[in-house]
Amino acid sequence: MTLSLPAGLTASASVAASSANLGPGFDSLGVALGLYDEILVETTDGGLVIEVEGEGAGQVPHDHDHLVVRAIHRGLLAAGAEAPGLVVRCRNKIPHSRGLGSSAAAVVGGLAVANGLVAQADLQPLDDIRLIQLSSEFEGHPDNASAAVLGGAVVSWTDTSTVPPTYAAAPVRLHPDIRLFSGIPQVRSSTAETRVLLPEHVSHTAARFNLSRAALLVVALTERPDLLMAATEDVLHQPQRAPAMPASAEFLQVLRRCGVAAVLSGAGPSVLALSIGADLPAEAVEFGTAHGFAVTELGIGDPVRWSTGVAVRG
Secondary structure, three states: OOEEOOOOOEEEEEEEEEEEOOOOOOOOEEEEEEEEEEEEEEEEOOEEEEEEEEOOOOOOOOOOOOHHHHHHHHHHHHHOEEOOEEEEEEEEOOOOOOOOOHHHHHHHHHHHHHHHHHHHHOOOOOOHHHHHHHHHHHHOOOHHHHHHHHOOEEEEEEEOOOOOOEEEEEEEOOOOOEEEEEEEEOOOOOHHHHHOOOOOOOOHHHHHHHHHHHHHHHHHHHOOHHHHHHHOOOOOOHHHHHHHOHHHHHHHHHHHHOOOEEEEOOOOOOEEEEEEOOOOOHHHHHHHHHOOEEEEEEOEOOOOEEEEOOOOOO
C-alpha cells in the first residue's frame, strides 16, 4: 500500500560534488568535494513547481523530467509513499557538465530529500545502502553516487549477476596531508559524448597497468601520499579523451610536470589536483588561469544530509 503524503510537509537536503576515476580507478574510485547543492521541497495538494537558482538555471527542464524530481518520486516510491504535488527549490553550486558529479548530486539529493518527507509520515527512510543502490541505477555505475552519499573517498563496485545490478561502495579514509584543488573550465563536456571515445576492448598490458595503479592508489590515498604521482597514472581513458579536451589535457600535464598528481575529474573537462600539503605551484596556477580554468582548493565533501524543515547548511 502506498501512502499519500499530506500537503504542507517540508524537507531539505545538502549534497556534495564529486570526482570519479581519480586516474586509474575507472568507474570505481571517487571522492566527494566540498561544493554543495541544496534542495528544498514542500508537498502540496497537486501540481509541480520547480525553481532553480545558480548552476543550471534556465537550462534544466521544469517538469517531471527534472532529475531531482525523478529522484524524489523514486525515493518516495521506495519508502512506500507518494506526493500529489511538489514545490521543489534547487540552489545549485555544482557546475553542470564539467565532470564534478552534478547529475549524481541531483539524484542523491532528490532521494535524500524524500527521506526528509517520509520521516514525517512515520515511514522508514532509506539507509545508505539503499541510497547508493537507487542513485546508481540512474547512471549505471556507483562511483560519483556513492561518494555523494558517503562523503570522503570511496571504492565502489557493481555485481551484474543480479537484476537489476547490485551497486555497493566502501569508504576510504584519506590521508590528512592530501589537499584537493579543482581546475574548472567554462567549456562543458558530456560523459556520454566522451565515453564513446573509449575502445570496447583493451590489451592485457593496459589492463595490468591500470590494475596495479588502482591498487597503488588506495595505498597512496590512505597511507603513502608520496606515491600519488605513480598511483594516478592511467592508460585506459584519459589519453583517449584528451583530443576532445586539449586544454584540460595540457593543464593536466603542466601540473604533473610541476610534481603535482593531477587527473581528469570524471570524464572531464575539469581537472583535479592532489597536492601533499603544499599550495599548487604558481606556474601551474598561472597556466590554468590563462587558459580559462578557475583554480580553487576544495575541502573533502561531507556525506549527504537531509532534514525535516528547510535549513540544512549554515
